[in-house]
Structures are given as C-alpha cells and as structure tokens.
Amino acid sequence: MDKRQLWERYQEYLYVSDELGLMLDISRMNFPPDFFDRMESGIQKAFTDMAALEGGAIANPDEQRMVGHYWLRNPSLAPTPAIATEIEGTLARVQTFAAHIHAGKVCAPNGRPFTRLLVVGIGGSALGPQFVADSLGSAADRLKVHFFDNTDPDGMDRVLAEIGPALAETLTLVISKSGGTKETRNGMLEAREAYRKAGLDFGKYAVAITGAGSELDATAVAEGWLARFPMWDWVGGRTSVTSAVGLLPAALQGLDIDGLLAGARLCDETTRSPIARANPAALLALMWHYATDGRGTKDMVVLPYKDRLLLFSRYLQQLIMESIGKETDLDGRVVNQGLTVYGNKGSTDQHAYVQQLREGIPNFFATFIEVLADREGRSLLVEPDVTSGDYLAGFLQGTRTALYDNGRESMTITVEKLDARAVGALIALYERAVGLYASLVNINAYHQPGVEAGKKAAGEVLALQGNILAALRRIAGKAFTAEELAAELGEEETETVFRILLHLAANPDHGVEMERSESFCTGSFAAKG
Numbered sequence: 001m002d003k004r005q006l007w008e009r010y011q012e013y014l015y016v017s018d019e020l021g022l023m024l025d026i027s028r029m030n031f032p033p034d035f036f037d038r039m040e041s042g043i044q045k046a047f048t049d050m051a052a053l054e055g056g057a058i059a060n061p062d063e064q065r066m067v068g069h070y071w072l073r074n075p076s077l078a079p080t081p082a083i084a085t086e087i088e089g090t091l092a093r094v095q096t097f098a099a100h101i102h103a104g105k106v107c108a109p110n111g112r113p114f115t116r117l118l119v120v121g122i123g124g125s126a127l128g129p130q131f132v133a134d135s136l137g138s139a140a141d142r143l144k145v146h147f148f149d150n151t152d153p154d155g156m157d158r159v160l161a162e163i164g165p166a167l168a169e170t171l172t173l174v175i176s177k178s179g180g181t182k183e184t185r186n187g188m189l190e191a192r193e194a195y196r197k198a199g200l201d202f203g204k205y206a207v208a209i210t211g212a213g214s215e216l217d218a219t220a221v222a223e224g225w226l227a228r229f230p231m232w233d234w235v236g237g238r239t240s241v242t243s244a245v246g247l248l249p250a251a252l253q254g255l256d257i258d259g260l261l262a263g264a265r266l267c268d269e270t271t272r273s274p275i276a277r278a279n280p281a282a283l284l285a286l287m288w289h290y291a292t293d294g295r296g297t298k299d300m301v302v303l304p305y306k307d308r309l310l311l312f313s314r315y316l317q318q319l320i321m322e323s324i325g326k327e328t329d330l331d332g333r334v335v336n337q338g339l340t341v342y343g344n345k346g347s348t349d350q351h352a353y354v355q356q357l358r359e360g361i362p363n364f365f366a367t368f369i370e371v372l373a374d375r376e377g378r379s380l381l382v383e384p385d386v387t388s389g390d391y392l393a394g395f396l397q398g399t400r401t402a403l404y405d406n407g408r409e410s411m412t413i414t415v416e417k418l419d420a421r422a423v424g425a426l427i428a429l430y431e432r433a434v435g436l437y438a439s440l441v442n443i444n445a446y447h448q449p450g451v452e453a454g455k456k457a458a459g460e461v462l463a464l465q466g467n468i469l470a471a472l473r474r475i476a477g478k479a480f481t482a483e484e485l486a487a488e489l490g491e492e493e494t495e496t497v498f499r500i501l502l503h504l505a506a507n508p509d510h511g512v513e514m515e516r517s518e519s520f521c522t523g524s525f526a527a528k529g
C-alpha cells in the first residue's frame with residue numbers, strides 16, 4: 001500500500017470516542033476488506049453472550065458462577081437488589097474508611113496518622129492494585145504504597161527494609177479472594193512477625209479483603225483486625241480491580257477512585273454497542289482473532305509509550321492469558337487456546353527487543369499505547385522547538401512505521417491524557433475485549449483449572465520435605481544420598497528428593513548439611529546432631 005492508500009485506510013478504520021478521550025487505530029493490521037462481514041455472526045453471538053453475562057447468567061459454567069465485574073461500575077445493572085446494595089455499601093465503606101485514615105480518625109496505635117500502606121496479595125489480588133498504584137501515583141500520595149506479591153523471603157525483607165521504622169505507621173492490607181492462597185498467607189505471617197518484632201500488635205494495623213468465611217476472614221475476626229471488606233464469588237480475581245480489591249488501596253493512596261469507576265463505566269457503555277466498527281472492545285477482539293487465526297498463533301506485544309503504563313502489560317498478561325489459555329473449549333473439545341502477552345514500555349524497548357520485532361521472527365502483532373498529553377505544564381526544549389515528549393511521540397510513530405515497512409502489523413490505542421478515567425477506561429476496554437474474544441473462540445474465560453495442578457504439586461513437594469526432615473532427624477548425624485533417602489522413604493521421585501535436599505542445605509532453617517562427592521548428584525545430606 002502506498003502512503004496515500006495508508007492514509008485512506010487510517011481514516012476509514014480509525015475509531016474515535018470524544019467522550020472517552022480514546023482512539024483506536026487498526027489500519028496497520030492487514031485484514032482483508034471482507035473481514036468484518038465474515039466475522040459478523042461470530043461477533044454478534046459474542047455480544048449476545050456478553051449481554052447474558054451482564055444480565056446475571058451463569059457465564060462461568062464450570063464453577064457455576066455469575067460474572068459480575070461490570071456491575072461494580074454500575075450497580076443498577078446487578079441482577080438482584082441485594083447484590084446492588086452490597087456493591088454500593090462496600091464502595092461507601094471504602095470511601096469512608098479511606099477518609100478516616102486520611103483524617104487520622106483511624107490512626108496508628110502510637111496516635112500518629114498512617115503514612116504507609118503495605119498490600120499483601122498475589123495474582124488478581126496484586127496486579128490490578130499495582131498497576132493502578134503505579135499508573136496514577138505521585139509524590140503527593142496520601143500513603144506511600146508497598147507490596148508483598150510473592151513468597152520470596154528476600155523480596156519481603158527488601159520491602160520491610162524500605163519501610164524501616166515507619167512500620168509503626170504502616171497499614172497492612174491483606175487481599176485474597178479465596179483467603180487460602182499460600183503466598184499471601186505467608187506474606188501475612190511475615191508481616192505479622194515484623195510488627196511483633198517491632199513490639200507492635202498486628203491486628204491494630206491490619207485490614208482484610210476476602211470472601212466471607214474464608215481462612216483469612218476467620219484470622220481477621222479472631223485477631224480483631226481493624227476492618228474487613230468483602231470479595232464475592234461473582235467477581236473473578238483478574239477482573240477485581242474495580243471491586244474493593246483495587247479501590248481500597250487506591251483510595252488509601254489518595255487516588256481518584258470515582259474517576260476510575262466513571263472511566264470504566266463510560267467504557268462499558270461504549271463497548272455495549274452491537275455495531276462492531278463502533279465498539280473498540282469488539283475491534284480489539286476481532287483484531288486478535290485476525291492476527292492469530294483465532295488460535296493464538298501470534299503473540300501480543302503491548303508497547304505503551306508512557307512510564308506510568310509500565311505495569312499494564314503485566315496486568316494484561318494475567319487478564320488475557322489466564323482467561324484465554326485453556327485446554328478445552330465450552331464443548332469439551334481439546335483446543336489448547338491461548339494468547340501470549342508481553343511488553344514493557346517504549347521507547348525503552350526500542351533499545352532492547354525491538355530489533356527482533358523489526359527483523360526477527362514475525363510471530364507477533366504489536367499494540368502501541370500512546371498518551372497525547374506529555375506532562376503537567378510546559379516542557380523544556382531539548383532542541384529548538386522539540387521537547388522530550390516530542391521525541392517519545394516521534395519514537396512511537398517511527399517504530400510503528402519501521403515495523404509496518406517490514407511486514408509487522410500493529411494497532412495503536414491513543415488516550416488524550418493519563419488520568420484515573422483513562423486508566424478505568426483501559427481496564428474496562430480490555431476486560432470486555434477478553435470476554436468477547438472468548439466467545440469468538442468458544443471458551444470459558446472465567447475459570448483457571450490449570451492453575452491448580454502446580455499448587456497441588458507444590459503441596460506434595462512440601463509434604464515430601466516434611467518426610468525427608470523427619471527421616472534425617474530420626475537418624476541424626478547419618479548422611480544419606482538422595483537415592484538412599486528416596487529408598488528409605490519408598491519414594492520414586494529421587495530427583496524431587498535431591499532438589500529438596502539442595503534447598504534445605506542452602507538455608508540455615510532446618511539444620512541440614514550437604515557433603516559433596518565427586519559427582520554432584522551423589523552428594524550426601526545429614527541433619528546436624
């Protein structure tokens with residue numbers, strides 16, 4: 001296509017919403033002229049499925065659950081008045097609690113206002129809050145936010161060291177829908193221990209967001225935590241950012257949660273349009289289908305040219321890959337669906353992996369995200385009539401062109417400015433695109449059966465570790481190779497035994513020592529007497 005034709009194609013396919021302050025350009029995706037016609041019945045079915053979902057259908061059949069994240073932004077859509085009341089009541093409590101914390105009405109036991117927030121959670125109970133915190137945070141935040149999002153002891157030590165003596169003025173928010181996720185339980189226990197060591201009573205600093213009656217809920221009740229907020233079974237973890245999960249930390253940080261919800265609500269309204277060409281979520285879903293043959297044959301590279309959107313691709317990784325990456329479709333056929341997402345930020349990535357995007361294996365399509373407003377106020381001229389932001393915008397256009405000229409397709413989402421409304425709109429846009437795409441490829445986007453396998457196997461490893469330690473201690477001082485120990489335990493998984501022993505010997509917690517032999521794998525292990 002020559003430049004003139006490209007300009008025409010750009011104008012023909014550019015989606016613009018003044019209300020949302022958002023544009024979507026799909027002109028650099030090479031779909032054929034009859035593409036929308038061919039996909040029309042599929043996308044209409046997706047709209048019908050989505051309308052049923054929003055109306056309260058059991059849209060997650062495996063778990064027999066409704067899927068209600070859209071109601072969070074517009075409770076009047078909720079299928080029962082009880083649900084609407086729950087949503088409204090929780091939002092009001094989030095706002096009041098944050099206001100009380102900011103005003104010092106709820107303060108640290110030393111009488112000082114809380115100045116920091118430690119959020120403990122993982123997956124959907126961390127990624128949304130982290131994305132919102134990073135995209136909208138500033139030096140003016142009411143509370144400085146920290147995260148424990150893993151069971152990595154050193155990672156937690158690092159966060160605690162950063163907090164330092166300010167722990168005495170740190171509110172800790174433990175988030176887990178199920179209330180039984182081990183990483184989060186461990187983070188909570190490690191935080192509690194840090195408070196104890198500082199002579200502080202954890203319960204007076206702790207808040208829980210979890211399902212009623214969960215293990216975490218029971219702990220919060222038993223220990224008299226400051227407050228508890230609900231999570232509902234009709235909100236999935238990866239779509240929970242507009243529930244208390246995302247709103248409470250954001251409100252505590254001092255961010256504009258009304259703006260976030262308003263942006264999401266407006267985007268929901270816009271993306272309910274049954275006219276695909278006028279519906280940016282449908283356009284995204286259709287482009288994913290076009291680019292990957294509806295089978296995930298190409299990766300989605302998300303390239304926001306904005307530091308504040310750095311965590312967006314990480315957030316989208318869970319939202320999209322946990323939703324779309326499924327072994328079977330809704331009819332039980334093995335399909336091994338997926339849509340791989342990765343990305344970081346431009347123009348930084350231009351100096352890292354854009355080389356491969358431009359010249360290497362053409363197994364991806366790019367999504368550029370552009371923010372028109374560079375910063376608050378005016379900018380320095382780094383050259384005559386050129387600002388740093390002009391460079392950022394120039395690099396985006398340059399990379400888009402360089403990719404296209406070498407046969408690499410891309411879309412571009414443009415937002416006017418990056419405020420809470422825009423972040424809410426981006427979240428809602430992708431939530432709906434995922435739902436529509438799932439319908440197009442006939443899968444359940446709202447369960448995650450594959451995640452359980454790893455958790456179950458990890459449980460078995462820890463049980464085996466217990467048996468290993470018991471055996472070593474029974475015969476303290478005697479050294480065993482992994483093979484000997486496996487035979488002693490009647491355990492076929494010698495490799496697992498060996499790897500557990502290696503880890504035990506590398507840490508001072510369990511009193512296990514390794515004696516090396518000539519061949520690394522026949523080293524022997526003993527419990528110190």
Ligand SMILES: O=P(O)(O)OC[C@H]1O[C@H](O)[C@H](O)[C@@H](O)[C@@H]1O
Pocket residue numbers: 122123124125175176177178179180181184237238322448451
């Ligand atoms: O919020 P939680 O129940 O602690 O769950 C945290 C995360 O854990 C899981 O393994 C799921 O795959 C995620 O979808 C979820 O967001």
